[in-house]
Amino acid sequence: MNIGQSMLEALETLNGNKLRSGLTILGIVIGVGAVIAMLAIGQGAQNTITGAISGIGTNLLFVSSGNQVQDVRNPKPLTLSDAQAITDPFAAPDVLAVAPIIQGSGDVTADGQTMRVSVTGTTPVYFVMQNYSLIEGDFLTQDNLQGNASAVVIGPGVADKLFSRRNGVVGETIRINGQPFHIVGLLQSKGGGMFGSQDNQVIVPFTTAQTRLIHRSVLNEVDELYVQAASARAVPFATDEVKQILRQRHRTPVGVDDFSVFSQADFLTIATTVTGVFTIFLGGIAGISLLVGGIGIMNIMLVSVTERTREIGLRKALGARKRDILIQFLIESSMLSLIGGVIGILLGWFLGFIVGRIAAASGNPFNPAISLNAILLATLFSAAVGLFFGIYPANRAASLEPVEALRYE
Amino acid sequence: MTKDLVILAEDLMKVYQMGQVEVNALAGVSLSIERGEVVAIMGPSGSGKSTLMNILGCLDLPTSGRYVLDGEVVETLNDDQLANIRNRKVGFIFQSFNLLSRTTALANVELPLRYAGKIPDRRERARAALESVGLGDRISHRPTELSGGQQQRVAIARALINNPAIIMADEPTGNLDSKVGKEILDLLLALNRDKGTTLIIVTHDPVIATQTQRIIRLRDGLVEEKK
Numbered sequence A: 001m002n003i004g005q006s007m008l009e010a011l012e013t014l015n016g017n018k019l020r021s022g023l024t025i026l027g028i029v030i031g032v033g034a035v036i037a038m039l040a041i042g043q044g045a046q047n048t049i050t051g052a053i054s055g056i057g058t059n060l061l062f063v064s065s066g067n068q069v070q071d072v073r074n075p076k077p078l079t080l081s082d083a084q085a086i087t088d089p090f091a092a093p094d095v096l097a098v099a100p101i102i103q104g105s106g107d108v109t110a111d112g113q114t115m116r117v118s119v120t121g122t123t124p125v126y127f128v129m130q131n132y133s134l135i136e137g138d139f140l141t142q143d144n145l146q147g148n149a150s151a152v153v154i155g156p157g158v159a160d161k162l163f164s165r166r167n168g169v170v171g172e173t174i175r176i177n178g179q180p181f182h183i184v185g186l187l188q189s190k191g192g193g194m195f196g197s198q199d200n201q202v203i204v205p206f207t208t209a210q211t212r213l214i215h216r217s218v219l220n221e222v223d224e225l226y227v228q229a230a231s232a233r234a235v236p237f238a239t240d241e242v243k244q245i246l247r248q249r250h251r252t253p254v255g256v257d258d259f260s261v262f263s264q265a266d267f268l269t270i271a272t273t274v275t276g277v278f279t280i281f282l283g284g285i286a287g288i289s290l291l292v293g294g295i296g297i298m299n300i301m302l303v304s305v306t307e308r309t310r311e312i313g314l315r316k317a318l319g320a321r322k323r324d325i326l327i328q329f330l331i332e333s334s335m336l337s338l339i340g341g342v343i344g345i346l347l348g349w350f351l352g353f354i355v356g357r358i359a360a361a362s363g364n365p366f367n368p369a370i371s372l373n374a375i376l377l378a379t380l381f382s383a384a385v386g387l388f389f390g391i392y393p394a395n396r397a398a399s400l401e402p403v404e405a406l407r408y409e
Numbered sequence B: 001m002t003k004d005l006v007i008l009a010e011d012l013m014k015v016y017q018m019g020q021v022e023v024n025a026l027a028g029v030s031l032s033i034e035r036g037e038v039v040a041i042m043g044p045s046g047s048g049k050s051t052l053m054n055i056l057g058c059l060d061l062p063t064s065g066r067y068v069l070d071g072e073v074v075e076t077l078n079d080d081q082l083a084n085i086r087n088r089k090v091g092f093i094f095q096s097f098n099l100l101s102r103t104t105a106l107a108n109v110e111l112p113l114r115y116a117g118k119i120p121d122r123r124e125r126a127r128a129a130l131e132s133v134g135l136g137d138r139i140s141h142r143p144t145e146l147s148g149g150q151q152q153r154v155a156i157a158r159a160l161i162n163n164p165a166i167i168m169a170d171e172p173t174g175n176l177d178s179k180v181g182k183e184i185l186d187l188l189l190a191l192n193r194d195k196g197t198t199l200i201i202v203t204h205d206p207v208i209a210t211q212t213q214r215i216i217r218l219r220d221g222l223v224e225e226k227k
């Protein structure tokens, strides 16, 4: 029997029972829609996060104290002198620059407006490493640093909130935790990063932060070191050099570092793994609803086989082979799931779009990404669901004996 | 005297197991039917007429016995070959018409062709078959839009669409009044006259039986001795 004709016939049969077919299809629509939407959201999150990580430059290293993998007794904090040691061109020839970072949060006030922001204390080289650009004004200078100056560079989010504008804010004075600072520069927007929006931050000279804003117990303690390698290719060498220097300075036993060095590639790997697991998890949960939809198909096909026992008997009496009946019912069930799959893809796409809109409206721009792969996967999967859950009912129909089926009331 | 036998059955038995009891629906039926014959099968209710017809039409297999249909030894055939025989050699007509109610008369008549492999002019052949039973103006009607007699005509068109060697009708007029029943019988007899199709008709109606060339009488699953 010709497949095109069988498909038409299957459509007619399904059409003959609109409500029932519609509800069965709805089950698949919801399942496929959920899978597509969840995969899109997971993929979108992955893109946003990896995009943010890629934005931080390929030749950067991040050094923090403590060991993420194993316990270390009495870890020593990183200090300014560690930073100094790493800049030594003989001990670390592959290191171009080092920026010490000290980080906290504070309340900034101006024009009667208050806002909670993250406060970073660092050195001028940090701006170069981070690829920041300015809307107006200048970055912090070496003079600011040495003079312990009350100068601050603010993110565009801060300007929006405090001044409701992004021009002419350089020269204004703001208060950070009650202390006056004057604005020397306004950063260009960088969007959301992996540690929250980088637009809502203020950057002050390291010295100023250390003495007036962020207090640490150890003298000259830093939270993190940003290390710029000479080139992307020099990253592994720079990593080794940094580790070597710090091991010596901290006198750590062999194999038990009390600090951690991450490169952008490390972060990318971690982020990709984490978001990948997250995506699979979301997809898996959505997959359960697809499974439920599949069971719905099986259920309805079983009812249909019972109802049409006489029809099956008649077809066999007229010369239908086992395989003809099998194919007829399989086509019906896969039609149900395929139609559901197509509508489900559209629904999933729509849901993803809505989530993207909501994210954009709440200030975390993020694009749910529907890949061709996800669509192919969903189509194949829904067809497979139809086939899988259709096989049992179809087989039942196909193995009916003609006489008994014809006698069925 | 080589007779051209379409049906040769020897000692057909059909036993139904009903719990503890065995029902011998056929207790050893032997018969032969020549090509082009018109045969009536009669007998009281429960005598095994339908059971015999189902076996002769390859809808069912005997518990034991030998059956040759148009040269094919039926018990040696597999499921697909049996389906093929039902499709090509036998046209079955039922008491209750057995049309697909969702589709048109034309689609109903076309159905056996669909299972017959690649046949290019299915539509035309189905239409011609409907015309030959006098329903040329009803091809797109659904069974529910047709009278009983018209429905049985559709069933006849469906039975003859593949030019079968034999048409088997199990009480084809049982659900029709005598006038319409006669029309249906005339149609079947005309088929026999024009195309030489072998006809086997199960009936309770002696008037119908007298129009056939031979009557096989069943009683309790056995053929009664001919008078």
Ligand SMILES: Nc1ncnc2c1ncn2[C@@H]1O[C@H](COP(=O)(O)OP(=O)(O)OP(=O)(O)O)[C@@H](O)[C@H]1O
Binding pocket: B016, B017, B018, B023, B024, B025, B043, B044, B045, B046, B047, B048, B049, B050, B051, B052
């Ligand atoms: N599926 C079955 N299971 C058990 N017994 C059956 C089955 N089919 C038929 N029989 C029995 O076989 C016998 C013959 O039945 P069959 O239907 O062939 O009779 P019939 O001659 O066609 O009767 P009628 O004229 O009423 O149609 C009956 O006794 C019936 O009870």
Ligand SMILES: [Mg+2]
Binding pocket: B049, B050, B051
């Ligand atoms: Mg009967």
